[in-house]
Amino acid sequence: MGPDKNLLERWRTTEILLLGGSAGSFKLLFQIVKLLPASLNKVVIIVIHRKRNFFSEIEKLFAENSSIPLHEIEDKDVLKKNTIYIAPANYHTLIEKEGYFSLDVSEAVWYSKPSIDVTFESAAEIYDKRCMAVLLSGANQDGAEGMLKLRNSGAVTIAQHPDDAEMDEMPAAAINIGAATYILRTEEIFELLQIQ
Amino acid sequence: MNDTSVITAPQITELIDLVKRVHGFDFSGYTKASLKRRIIRIMQLKKLEFYDLKHILVNDQHFFQDFLEEITVNVTEMFRDPSFYKALNLQVIPYLSTYQHAKIWCAGCSTGEEVYSLAILLRDAGLGKKSFIYGTDINTEVLKEARKGIYSLRNIKNYAENYQFTGLKGSISDNFTILYDAASVHNELKQNTLFSVHNLVSDDVFNEFQLISCRNVFIYFETALQERILELFYKSLCPLGYLCLGSKETIRSDFFKKKFKVINQKENIYQKIGA
Numbered sequence: 406m407g408p409d410k411n412l413l414e415r416w417r418t419t420e421i422l423l424l425g426g427s428a429g430s431f432k433l434l435f436q437i438v439k440l441l442p443a444s445l446n447k448v449v450i451i452v453i454h455r456k457r458n459f460f461s462e463i464e465k466l467f468a469e470n471s472s473i474p475l476h477e478i479e480d481k482d483v484l485k486k487n488t489i490y491i492a493p494a495n496y497h498t499l500i501e502k503e504g505y506f507s508l509d510v511s512e513a514v515w516y517s518k519p520s521i522d523v524t525f526e527s528a529a530e531i532y533d534k535r536c537m538a539v540l541l542s543g544a545n546q547d548g549a550e551g552m553l554k555l556r557n558s559g560a561v562t563i564a565q566h567p568d569d570a571e572m573d574e575m576p577a578a579a580i581n582i583g584a585a586t587y588i589l590r591t592e593e594i595f596e597l598l599q600i601q
Numbered sequence: 602m603n604d605t606s607v608i609t610a611p612q613i614t615e616l617i618d619l620v621k622r623v624h625g626f627d628f629s630g631y632t633k634a635s636l637k638r639r640i641i642r643i644m645q646l647k648k649l650e651f652y653d654l655k656h657i658l659v660n661d662q663h664f665f666q667d668f669l670e671e672i673t674v675n676v677t678e679m680f681r682d683p684s685f686y687k688a689l690n691l692q693v694i695p696y697l698s699t700y701q702h703a704k705i706w707c708a709g710c711s712t713g714e715e716v717y718s719l720a721i722l723l724r725d726a727g728l729g730k731k732s733f734i735y736g737t738d739i740n741t742e743v744l745k746e747a748r749k750g751i752y753s754l755r756n757i758k759n760y761a762e763n764y765q766f767t768g769l770k771g772s773i774s775d776n777f778t779i780l781y782d783a784a785s786v787h788n789e790l791k792q793n794t795l796f797s798v799h800n801l802v803s804d805d806v807f808n809e810f811q812l813i814s815c816r817n818v819f820i821y822f823e824t825a826l827q828e829r830i831l832e833l834f835y836k837s838l839c840p841l842g843y844l845c846l847g848s849k850e851t852i853r854s855d856f857f858k859k860k861f862k863v864i865n866q867k868e869n870i871y872q873k874i875g876a
Contacts, residue, residue, distance in 0.1 A: 479850070481824055500634065507632040509821070
């Protein structure tokens with residue numbers, strides 16, 4: 406059984422894919438980056454919690470395994486389709502309505518910088534229906550509020566099924582506040598995202 | 602309450618106009634997404650609706666200082682991005698030592714951590730008495746903290762890890778006098794520093810420098826304003842002077858790309874070329 410018809414249709418018209426993950430999400434994101442098809446033609450933005458100076462290794466690992474160009478976000482980078490962007494450590498990543506990223510070093514949110522909430526919220530203000538967000542495993546509640554804003558703005562929001570998440574607190578928080586349009590098993594997420 | 606819809610884009614414009622008219626600070630060139638986050642944060646902290654915020658901004662001068670402090674992000678560290686200090690030590694400090702006297706401008710210095718980090722670096726290179734660091738910010742309150750040079754002990758412990766990565770000798774605490782739960786910068790490091798108000802948006806050249814460091818400040822500005830400030834930095838640098846931007850900030854303007862040579866791509870250290 407493939408993904409829900411509506412979901413499939415929404416995925417096809419999605420322009421921006423947002424992926425948020427924290428503890429227990431590294432392997433999942435690695436797999437997602439690997440399975441995204443080369444002809445995806447969407448902007449992909451990954452916000453993953455991590456310690457500072459840990460990035461270069463993630464970037465290298467991800468870049469070596471993706472068929473789409475992968476880029477660590479620098480201030481005022483313009484969003485381009487068919488590119489995977491990774492939020493840098495120690496900065497929040499915001500999206501401006503003119504279509505570029507701006508960075509911010511203000512206070513951590515949920516002890517996290519980058520914060521998933523910050524990026525999701527700024528995307529919610531700009532991309533509404535054109536946007537899809539997936540929230541994966543994590544041990545805090547970052548991302549839930551941002552997901553809710555995305556959902557309210559018309560975006561499709563997906564939470565990893567808490568039973569499948571190594572750390573279930575993050576997707577569960579999103580589900581609890583009604584931020585998830587879909588709750589999907591890990592395999593279903595993989596299946597959806599590899600469809601062109 | 603954490604609802605970004607509590608303030609609209611026209612309301613932000615209204616607020617920018619009001620602040621400009623009443624207080625003379627122009628935030629129109631600031632990036633809107635982060636400016637909006639800051640304004641919402643103030644409204645939450647002070648429990649204000651938009652109307653109240655406007656009212657208090659007009660009528661309470663003291664509140665404006667708080668507003669300024671919240672709008673301008675003052676998150677900073679000592680030896681932030683240690684690889685930057687390593688590169689500076691290797692690629693720039695030897696050049697500074699050829700001068701009789703080196704003047705350094707730390708723009709957007711906030712509470713002074715970067716100024717004292719630079720002071721430590723220069724002292725260790727034997728340039729302590731041959732150099733002078735100007736720390737500037739638009740906010741008088743943070744500058745008071747910078748002049749004091751007293752930081753919480755907990756922060757110093759966090760900075761210790763940065764310090765280890767810079768490759769400098771000894772330990773960061775060698776530069777402080779410990780007072781219960783705080784640490785005070787040694788006077789020796791304060792002697793050749795001066796903290797003063799300067800607004801990058803509206804103020805002009807005030808000296809000539811061999812090195813300008815302005816890290817994690819450009820991220821809050823739209824590209825047109827960044828370019829204007831690059832012009833200010835260009836005019837403030839001596840020929841072959843150095844400009845340091847933050848690790849995620851690059852010179853994007855084609856005009857200024859030709860006027861600066863990249864010294865270190867990763868750390869965004871540039872050198873002024875031409876006169």
